[in-house]
Amino acid sequence: MIDIKDLRANTERYKTACEQKRSSVDIDALLSLDEQARDLRQELQDLTTEKNQAGKTIAQIKDADERQRAIDRMSELKAREKEIAAQLEALEPQIEEMMLLVPLPSHPESPVGPDxxxxxxxxxxxxxxxxxxxxxxxxxxxxxxxxxxxxxxxxxxxxxxxxxxxxxxxxxxxxxxxxxxxxxxxxxxxxxxxxxxxxxxxxxxxxxxxxxxxxxxxxxxxxxxxxxxxxxxxxxxxxxxxxxxxxxxxxxxxxxxxxxxxxxxxxxxxxxxxxxxxxxxxxxxxxxxxxxxxxxxxxxxxxxxxxxxxxxxxxxxxxxxxxxxxxxxxxxxxxxxxxxxxxxxxxxxxxxxxxxxxxxxxxxxxxxxxxxxxxxxxxxxxxxxxxxxxxxxxxxxxxxxxxxxxxxxxxxxxxxxxxxxxxx
RNA sequence: GGAGGAGUGGCCGAGUGGCUUAAGGCGACGGUCUUGAAAACCGUUGUACCGCAAGGUACCGGGGGUUCGAAUCCCUCCUCCUCCGCCA
Structure with a gap:
């Protein structure tokens, strides 16, 4: 497996490797999926942050109505979290599958040849x-x-x-x-x-x-x-x-x-x-x-x-x-x-x-x-x-x-x- | 294969629903002191992801569930230990 950060930074290197090693992985498609996944992960993390804070707050709320409102808000957060998690779960195996196939660029002195x-x-x-x-x-x-x-x-x-x-x-x-x-x-x-x-x-x-x-x-x-x-x-x-x-x-x-x-x-x-x-x-x-x-x-x-x-x-x-x-x-x-x-x-x-x-x-x-x-x-x-x-x-x-x-x-x-x- | 028990940080070990951002100890590293060392004292001590940073998030064997909230409750799998059976 190659380093996905390196793939983002040096995309051309991997496209060349694909040509030289006759690999059919679609690097652009992979990067696009990766970007979607990263956005989803960010959103998921923000939700978790809010959830964690809400959880702490609820323990301290004495007023029953206010407390119920906080719990309702939490339910919303959880519903949204579930949605995003499902999208991410659909995306990640695809990325993983492609990542396993991205070729490692070869040594600069390795002869380039078809077979x-x-x-x-x-x-x-x-x-x-x-x-x-x-x-x-x-x-x-x-x-x-x-x-x-x-x-x-x-x-x-x-x-x-x-x-x-x-x-x-x-x-x-x-x-x-x-x-x-x-x-x-x-x-x-x-x-x-x-x-x-x-x-x-x-x-x-x-x-x-x-x-x-x-x-x-x-x-x-x-x-x-x-x-x-x-x-x-x-x-x-x-x-x-x-x-x-x-x-x-x-x-x-x-x-x-x-x-x-x-x-x-x-x-x-x-x-x-x-x-x-x-x-x-x-x-x-x-x-x-x-x-x-x-x-x-x-x-x-x-x-x-x-x-x-x-x-x-x-x-x-x-x-x-x-x-x-x-x-x-x-x-x-x-x-x-x-x-x-x-x-x-x-x-x-x-x-x-x-x-x-x-x-x-x-x-x-x-x-x-x-x-x-x-x-x-x-x-x-x-x-x-x-x-x-x-x-x-x-x-x-x-x-x-x-x-x-x-x-x-x-x-x-x-x-x-x-x-x-x-x-x- | 059957019956029990146990899995918490590098190691030991506390923790039976919110005061745990996992107590305490050991080890390791840095510092003070010392001619040097030891002792003592002070501090630091995981991995990953996002972020320029500040910071945030996840991880208490793995996975799933209950709950507003799980190391803690439930289910399931894995590993190890004890006893029984079988066996090169």
Missing amino acids: ESGNVEVRRWGEVRDFGFEAKDHIELGTALGIVDLERGVKLSGSRNYVLRGDGALLHRAVLSLALDLMVEKGFEPMTVPVLTKEKTFMGTGWFPEGKAQAYQVPEDELFLVGTAEVPVTSFHMDEILDESELPKRYVAQSLCFRREAGAAGKDTYGLYRIHQFEKVEQVIVCKYDLEEAEKWHQCILANSEELMQKLELPYRVLEICTGDMGTGKYRMYDIETYMPSRGGYCETHSASNLLDFQTRRLNLRYRDADRKVRHCISMNNTVVASPRVLIPLLELNQNADGSITIPVALRPYMGGRERIVAK
């Missing part, structure tokens, strides 16, 4: 391997090795589900453990968080309302399954006022993630790329409102993930995401794409977003600065690793001619010291 075609490659790391034999894809490899079972996953839970078994399950755990250990070593505080959370955490982090169709719901308990630990971790301090001295908060959480993939029917249907349930290690930073410091942390969480990919020896590239591809609440955003032979190119494995105060306004997450002033924090997040998606390049790039998999050195301590995965 993913406008993203800009920042750098590449690692060599794309030349196999010298006919390479298999991760499903062929995993099935033959008995470590990936798609058929039975579908039997249990329908399309886009899978079972990892044996060394597949161990490799999945290994990648996550390496990622979590790396982040703890860097001083991030590890957390386990609920994956079933309230709607306000989704609204607060900006996943709702737009992404509501992507979430599995548990209507009986009014809870939703998270698609990322970003939701509970960023919401952890909601409705709190932190002290500047405790910032920045650096958190890391491993969690299950659930996505309905509504609207993605027929897209990426093959293999472990787009699935309903996966596991992810996510890093979240909450810092004070300082653009320079936030930029530093944003680069830091990007570097952390790159470091992990380098440990895993997986070739990747970093993209700076353009305005049209970055989403309503994002200020600046990078993706890491990892080379996946079976998909014929680099595909998204990480997403690093700086959201400034977009989430913290919705979450009511603030801090007291050195001058005792209360301000909204800045929040940002990035994937450390998501599995099994990362297993796609991991299996495919480390395959040998005989169908075995060479385990990257960094993962061997988590795989009983073994160098290879071979068929049983």
